[in-house]
Structure formats: structure tokens, C-alpha cells
Amino acid sequence: MKGNDTILLFLEEVGLIGRFTGKFLSQWFKPRYEWNELLRQCYVIGYKSLPLVGMTGFIMGLVLTMQLRPTMLSYGVESQIPAIVGISIIREIGPVITALIFAGKIGSSIGAELGSMKVTEQIDAMEVSGTNPFKYLVVTRVLATTLMLPVLAILSDAISLYGAYLGVNINGVTSAHLFWMQVFDSISFNDVLPAFIKTYFFGFAVGIIGCYKGYYSTKGTEGVGKSANAAVVVSSVLIFIIDLLAVQITELLGYN
Amino acid sequence: MNSSALTNEIEDNIVMSITGLCKSFGKNVVLNDFNLTLKSNQNIVVLGRSGSGKSVLIKCIIGLLKPDRGSISLFNEEVSTLGDEALDQLRAKLGFLFQSNALYDSMTVRENLEFPLRRHWIKYNPTEVDVLIKEALTDVGLLDTIDMMPIALSGGMRKRIALARTLILKPSIILYDEPTTGLDSITSKEIIQLIISIKQKYHTSALIISHDMNCVRMASDLVIILLDGKCYACDTFENLKNAEDQKIKQFFE
Known part of the structure; x- marks a missing residue:
């Protein structure tokens, strides 16, 4: 009986998120357009996440290279490090790690912000002021996360590769020209495009889950904390599920 | 003046009319056939126990909650039949002071007051x-807080800023949701005085939800006692205070 209840609750939650997504899709292209708020959110969500995403990307590239080096050395293929690191960062690690960092920073902040606005009646006040709070708060944030994560992922990839270049040069000497030539020679359009497209879905998932959890926050301040937490957990799991689906789809389409 | 002209004049004075309002949450019946009529330049205080449905009542009036049954008419317009745009236009004539103030904490006082002006259909x-x-900040005596953040203000100041935001669109009706809750007695009296002076200056009508007997006594023209989801009694403060009915008496003891 308890197991059935859990399944029912899970399915109910999935249904509610689906309905919330449907509402977003039906509202986002209808006037009135909240351009100013969308731009502000792009600035807050995109530009202000750049230092964190850049720093984690740099460390990721550096550490990946340093961890990979002994194994590659034992197989005698040390020269292939730039190619292997390049492919793994562009195809998988860059987009996924960036999305997870993004979920932790932006998903939680959206969940907490909307949650606290909900419990302090600010969302109701907005509605009374002649504003559609769903369009003003949810549509702008979901669009901003969907548009900004791909940009952040590209920048993170670039910074990661720079970290990898430094990593390669810690125990050896590889010229920048050789490093970048090896990276770009090993990467094809089929590596970049699917990885780039899936970041839009990651961004959408982070935005929609953060907004859903915050917008329907209950139980006062305790609920705000739970919303922020749930926004990170659910959107992180969703990122892996989307990644799994993306791999299957690219496989079917012959991009792998 | 003939009788039909007199009837018309009385009807013209009615700014809000609620008839047979019902609202339930699951099996919990909150409002059950509630009736109310608010006239121009009149303050009505709704008195009721905690959880009796007072806040639900004003959220139904402003359109934040949808009633199960019944009619809410504002300025002769039925709220339930209005589309989004018409409802927004109607809301321009209504002010709502939230119990929690509901000030946007990411905005300054100026931006908080600017928000309804920027958002409304009037440009x-x-x-x-x-x-x-x-002008709105001067009315509440807090012009010097214009560039401050709400978090930097005291509870009473925040309440007054929320009141200034409510006033900024010059509403004809103001709905006050427990305006003195959480304030000390001196600040409460200041808020009550503000409510009274707003009525005198702008000739607004008001529906005030309150537990505070000072507020009920000072700010009301009529008092409605909300009991079991219905309008149990409606009279002046003095008449209700002297009533013999035990259920009414317990509110004034």
C-alpha cells in the first residue's frame, strides 16, 4: 500500500510538472511580452553565473588532464591526451557539469526566490497590480535559463580546454598550436551539435523545475528551503535523464 | 424626488455587492451564503474568529480565489464574468493591503510604488x-524612505509603505487584510488614523478585516460579524457592543 502511494505521488508530481510546462508553452508567446524582465533575468542568470561556471570548468579541464595522464602514459599514447580530453569535454563533461553547477546555483535560487515570494504574498500582490505573475516570473526565468545555459556551456568548454592545455604542460611541453590543432582535428560537427542542442533542454529543465517548485511552495519558510532543495535535486536528476535520452537519440540518428 | 430616482441614487451609491457567496476547501466550508453591501465612502469592518474565512472573502473579492457559488459585483460589474484584461482594469479601482504587506523585497520603496503604475493599463x-x-509617500509620512529597501524598514514603516503602494492608483475601494496585526498599540493607532484620513481625503470605501477592537471601533461605519461562513450580524460598533446575543457578546468581551 505504501509503495503504491509513493508511485501515485510520483505520478501526480510528474502530471503537475507536465501541466506547469504546458502552461508555460501556452503563455510564452502571448503578449504582453516582458522584455525588460527577460533581459534582467538573462543578466542575473547568465552573466552572474559566469565566474562560477568558468572556475569549475577550468578546474575540470585541469584535473581531467592530470588524472588521465598516468594511464595514457602507461599505454604510450600520451600524445593523444588533447584529443581525448577535447572530445570528452565537448561531448559530455562540459555540458553536463556546467548544467549541474547551473542547477545548483540557479535552480536553487529560483526555487527559493519564488518560494519566498509565494509565502509572503508577493505573487498575489503582483496579480493585484495587473501583472500576470506566471508570465512575469516564470516565463522570463525559464526562457533565460534555456537561452543562457548553452552560452555558459560553450564558455565553460573553452575555459576547460584552456585548463586542459595548462594540465598537459605541467608535466610536459606541448605547444599551444599543437594542443589546439589536436583538439580541433579530433572534434567533428557531430560532436558539437548534439552536445550544444542538449544544453537547451538542460537549461529548460533547470528553469521549469526551479519555477515549479518555487511557485507552488507551501508551509512558510520551511517550504522555501524545501523548494530550493527539491529544485536542485529534481533538476539534477532530470539533467541525467535528458542526457541519457540525448545519447539514445544521437545514436539512432547516427551522430555517434 | 420620486421613488424610482431615489432607488437609482441608492443603487448608484453601492460600490460592492456580494450575494450568496460560497467557498469551500475540500470538506471545509469557509463561506456559506455570505452577503454584503458596501456603499460609497463607507468603511465596513468584518470581524470573525481566526480561520473563519475573512481573508478568503477579500481574496474572492479581488479575484485571487474563485468562489464556488454566488455573486460579487463591483461598480455594477460581475467579477466572475470578467476576462483577464477587464479584471485588471477593475483592479485599478481597488486597493489591497496585504496582511504580510507583500512588499517586493528585491526592489526599493520607489520601485515598489512604481510597479503598479508601470504595470497597469493606464500609462x-x-x-x-x-x-x-x-504624493503617496507624503500621505503616509515616509517620503524620506524613497530609496530604501523594505528590509531596512520597521514593521510599522513597511505597513505604511504597503499602504502607500495601495493608494498610488487612487482606488475607490480599499481592502485591508488585518492592517494592524503584528504591530504595537501605538503603531496600530497610527495605521488606524491613516485609514481614517485616507477615507476623508480620497472619499474611498473600505472593507477592513480585523481582530483589533481599536481598529473596529475607530475605523468602522458598520461592523459585520462573520460566523459559520455567514454574515451573522451587521450593525454599528456601539449597537453590536451592547447586543444581548451571546455569540455577538463574546467578540466584545
Whole structure:
């Protein structure tokens, strides 16, 4: 009986998120357009996440290279490090790690912000002021996360590769020209495009889950904390599920 | 004046009319056939125990909650039949002071007051916006807080800023949701005085939800006792205070 209840609750939650997504899709292209708020959110969500995403990307590239080096050395293929690191960062690690960092920073902040606005009646006040709070708060944030994560992922990839270049040069000497030539020679359009497209879905998932959890926050301040937490957990799991689906789809389409 | 002209004049004075309002949450019946009539330049205080449905009542009036049954008519317009745009236009004539103030904590006082002006269907130019903001802040005596954040203000100041935001669109009806809750007695009296002076200055009507007997006594023209989801009694404060009915008496003891 308890197991059935859990399944029912899970399915109910999935249904509610689906309905919330449907509402977003039906509202986002209808006037009135909240351009100013969308731009502000792009600035807050995109530009202000750049230092964190850049720093984690740099460390990721550096550490990946340093961890990979002994194994590659034992197989005698040390020269292939730039190619292997390049492919793994562009195809998988860059987009996924960036999305997870993004979920932790932006998903939680959206969940907490909307949650606290909900419990302090600010969302109701907005509605009374002649504003559609769903369009003003949810549509702008979901669009901003969907548009900004791909940009952040590209920048993170670039910074990661720079970290990898430094990593390669810690125990050896590889010229920048050789490093970048090896990276770009090993990467094809089929590596970049699917990885780039899936970041839009990651961004959408982070935005929609953060907004859903915050917008329907209950139980006062305790609920705000739970919303922020749930926004990170659910959107992180969703990122892996989307990644799994993306791999299957690219496989079917012959991009792998 | 003939009788039909007199009837018309009385009807013209009615700014809000609620008939047979019902609202339930699951099996919990909150409002059950509630009736109310608010006239122009009249303050009605709704008195009821905690959880009796007072806040639900004003959220139904402003359109934040949808009633199960019944009619809410504002300025002779039925709220339930209005589309989004018409409802927004109607809301321009209503002010709502939230119990929690509901100030946008990411905005300054100026931006909080500017928000309803920027969002509403009426378009104001920047000079008009500035004048209206300063006028509303002067009304509540807090002009010097214009560039402060709500978090930097005391509870009473936040309440007054929320009241200034409510006033900025010059509403004809103001709905006050427990305006003195959480305030000390001196600040409460200041807020009550503000409510009274707003009525005198702008000739607004008001529906006030309150537990505070000082507020009920000072700010009301009529008092409604909300009991079991119905309008149990409706009379002046003095008449209700002297009533023999035990259920009414317990509110004034």
C-alpha cells in the first residue's frame, strides 16, 4: 500500500510538472511580452553565473588532464591526451557539469526566490497590480535559463580546454598550436551539435523545475528551503535523464 | 424626488455587492451564503474568529480565489464574468493591503510604488510617476524612505509603505487584510488614523478585516460579524457592543 502511494505521488508530481510546462508553452508567446524582465533575468542568470561556471570548468579541464595522464602514459599514447580530453569535454563533461553547477546555483535560487515570494504574498500582490505573475516570473526565468545555459556551456568548454592545455604542460611541453590543432582535428560537427542542442533542454529543465517548485511552495519558510532543495535535486536528476535520452537519440540518428 | 430616482441614487451609491457567496476547501466550508453591501465612502469592518474565512472573502473579492457559488459585483460589474484584461482594469479601482504587506523585497520603496503604475493599463509618463510616488509617500509620512529597501524598514514603516503602494492608483475601494496585526498599540493607532484620513481625503470605501477592537471601533461605519461562513450580524460598533446575543457578546468581551 505504501509503495503504491509513493508511485501515485510520483505520478501526480510528474502530471503537475507536465501541466506547469504546458502552461508555460501556452503563455510564452502571448503578449504582453516582458522584455525588460527577460533581459534582467538573462543578466542575473547568465552573466552572474559566469565566474562560477568558468572556475569549475577550468578546474575540470585541469584535473581531467592530470588524472588521465598516468594511464595514457602507461599505454604510450600520451600524445593523444588533447584529443581525448577535447572530445570528452565537448561531448559530455562540459555540458553536463556546467548544467549541474547551473542547477545548483540557479535552480536553487529560483526555487527559493519564488518560494519566498509565494509565502509572503508577493505573487498575489503582483496579480493585484495587473501583472500576470506566471508570465512575469516564470516565463522570463525559464526562457533565460534555456537561452543562457548553452552560452555558459560553450564558455565553460573553452575555459576547460584552456585548463586542459595548462594540465598537459605541467608535466610536459606541448605547444599551444599543437594542443589546439589536436583538439580541433579530433572534434567533428557531430560532436558539437548534439552536445550544444542538449544544453537547451538542460537549461529548460533547470528553469521549469526551479519555477515549479518555487511557485507552488507551501508551509512558510520551511517550504522555501524545501523548494530550493527539491529544485536542485529534481533538476539534477532530470539533467541525467535528458542526457541519457540525448545519447539514445544521437545514436539512432547516427551522430555517434 | 420620486421613488424610482431615489432607488437609482441608492443603487448608484453601492460600490460592492456580494450575494450568496460560497467557498469551500475540500470538506471545509469557509463561506456559506455570505452577503454584503458596501456603499460609497463607507468603511465596513468584518470581524470573525481566526480561520473563519475573512481573508478568503477579500481574496474572492479581488479575484485571487474563485468562489464556488454566488455573486460579487463591483461598480455594477460581475467579477466572475470578467476576462483577464477587464479584471485588471477593475483592479485599478481597488486597493489591497496585504496582511504580510507583500512588499517586493528585491526592489526599493520607489520601485515598489512604481510597479503598479508601470504595470497597469493606464500609462503614466516618468514625471507623473514621480509626482504620484512622492504624493503617496507624503500621505503616509515616509517620503524620506524613497530609496530604501523594505528590509531596512520597521514593521510599522513597511505597513505604511504597503499602504502607500495601495493608494498610488487612487482606488475607490480599499481592502485591508488585518492592517494592524503584528504591530504595537501605538503603531496600530497610527495605521488606524491613516485609514481614517485616507477615507476623508480620497472619499474611498473600505472593507477592513480585523481582530483589533481599536481598529473596529475607530475605523468602522458598520461592523459585520462573520460566523459559520455567514454574515451573522451587521450593525454599528456601539449597537453590536451592547447586543444581548451571546455569540455577538463574546467578540466584545
